[in-house]
Amino acid sequence: MINYQKKFYEYKEKGKKINVSLLGAGFMGKALVSQYIQSGVLNPLLISSRHIEDAIDAYLAAGIAREDIIKITSADEISDLNKYYICEDKELLYKSEHIDYVIDATGEPIVGTEISYNALMNGKNVITFNLESDVCVGTVFSKIAEEKGLIYTGIDGDEPGTVLELYNEAKIMGFDVLAIGKGKNNVVDLEANPDTVSESAKEKGIKKEMLASFVDGTKTMVEMATMSNATGFRVDVDGGHGIKSDIKSLDKKLCLKSEGGVLNSYGIVDYVNGIAPGVFVIVKSDLKKIDHLMRFLKMGEGPNYVLYRPYHLTSIETINTVLKAHFDKLEAIKPISEIPYSDVVAIAKKDMKKGEKLDYIGGYTFYGKCIDFEKSREKNLVPISVINEGAVLSRDIKKGENIDYNSVELDSETLVYKLRKEIEAKYEASRR
Numbered sequence: 001m002i003n004y005q006k007k008f009y010e011y012k013e014k015g016k017k018i019n020v021s022l023l024g025a026g027f028m029g030k031a032l033v034s035q036y037i038q039s040g041v042l043n044p045l046l047i048s049s050r051h052i053e054d055a056i057d058a059y060l061a062a063g064i065a066r067e068d069i070i071k072i073t074s075a076d077e078i079s080d081l082n083k084y085y086i087c088e089d090k091e092l093l094y095k096s097e098h099i100d101y102v103i104d105a106t107g108e109p110i111v112g113t114e115i116s117y118n119a120l121m122n123g124k125n126v127i128t129f130n131l132e133s134d135v136c137v138g139t140v141f142s143k144i145a146e147e148k149g150l151i152y153t154g155i156d157g158d159e160p161g162t163v164l165e166l167y168n169e170a171k172i173m174g175f176d177v178l179a180i181g182k183g184k185n186n187v188v189d190l191e192a193n194p195d196t197v198s199e200s201a202k203e204k205g206i207k208k209e210m211l212a213s214f215v216d217g218t219k220t221m222v223e224m225a226t227m228s229n230a231t232g233f234r235v236d237v238d239g240g241h242g243i244k245s246d247i248k249s250l251d252k253k254l255c256l257k258s259e260g261g262v263l264n265s266y267g268i269v270d271y272v273n274g275i276a277p278g279v280f281v282i283v284k285s286d287l288k289k290i291d292h293l294m295r296f297l298k299m300g301e302g303p304n305y306v307l308y309r310p311y312h313l314t315s316i317e318t319i320n321t322v323l324k325a326h327f328d329k330l331e332a333i334k335p336i337s338e339i340p341y342s343d344v345v346a347i348a349k350k351d352m353k354k355g356e357k358l359d360y361i362g363g364y365t366f367y368g369k370c371i372d373f374e375k376s377r378e379k380n381l382v383p384i385s386v387i388n389e390g391a392v393l394s395r396d397i398k399k400g401e402n403i404d405y406n407s408v409e410l411d412s413e414t415l416v417y418k419l420r421k422e423i424e425a426k427y428e429a430s431r432r
Helices: 003-014 027-039 052-061 090-094 109-121 131-148 159-172 198-204 208-215 218-231 247-253 288-296 314-328 373-378 415-430
Strands: 018-023 042-048 069-071 084-087 101-104 125-128 176-184 268-273 279-284 304-309 342-348 366-372
Touching: 003 314, 018 027, 018 090, 018 109, 018 314, 027 042, 027 052, 027 314, 042 052, 042 090, 042 314, 052 069, 052 084, 084 090, 090 109, 101 109, 101 314, 109 125, 109 131, 109 415, 125 131, 125 314, 131 218, 131 342, 131 415, 159 176, 159 218, 159 279, 159 304, 159 314, 176 218, 198 208, 208 218, 218 268, 218 342, 218 366, 247 279, 247 304, 342 373, 366 373, 373 415
Parallel strands: 018 042, 018 101, 042 084, 069 084, 101 125, 176 268
Antiparallel strands: 176 279, 279 304, 342 366
8 A cells, every 4th residue: 555545544543634725616626625525534624715605515515514614704713623614815725824735726827826826935735726827837836845845736637647647657667758648538629719618518517618728729738738847748849739549549640750650759748639538658668578578468569659547537636636745745746847848828719909808718819829938938929827808919910820928918917927927037047
């Protein structure tokens, strides 16, 4: 039994708890609350939500009596650890002495960046679902956590964390890792918006903006950039190839052009239509005995082989993230460099005129594309995560055109904008 699993059962037997606070009580957050309470060890002590009824519903769905759910306006009001607390003020998430971990279960980069930064600065460990914040400024958070002896980590169960687990296992076994990536369960529709996916979102029980970000490919681009920043792998072409394949054929398609595939080089991250909801790494061994054994094990004809996990369980697996962090001081996934390897930049979804406003991820005006960070800086492109609904175009933009800093007036007072500019300044300084 792995150490953190053993410690989990020891805590459970002794009635000990790990207290967490949670930002967001939506689709993922509600499931997380039910699971954590059932665990008997992880304790979602405090939930902050701008829709307070969602926080209440999360606890009720987990079997908590209404009289045990207390709305607070000050962290000092958290006194009885057998009760559960809700608030609208996000700052309370990291101000209570009783909280061990702050979990951001949103995909909102502007809000999530504020929470992660302030939680770390207040000595709290951070576990984030918020890849949109992480791909933009996660390098800052990782460095702060390291300097303060804290944990800053993405989650197990999301595709990037699951890919990294496969990647690390492959490296330990001595394989050369050639490519990494994830499956995608829909063909990208760059024009998708909340209106076009409204009915489908209602059927699935998720926000239409979230679904639109899946369908227009932005979420996949964010996930690929997260994988890139955690491994140093890069997209082979802007946005990735996005080939169609099954697992059996993948090693023959996602290989070098000289080998009959589509790639210009190895060490790449990509997505594949036809293998969702799984994730993969493509590996090779120069050891003849290992290569022979892989063939014997019916892993393929070689010389490249696909290691594939056919599922990822999103928020359900984050219990492992908390336990590994708490007992073993391990992160599930985080950036490995102070300068990102990849960026997710904004591309216009439609023709727009000077003076028009941009909106939000999964909206009507832009989608994201994963490209090399160096290329993003060379072209002065705007990362999707610094855009809010106050961003105003300063020139006409054509559909499919890159949105650069000279094309839009951004809100320079947001923390995500300020931290991003620090990263860009550090990058420019490193080139002098």
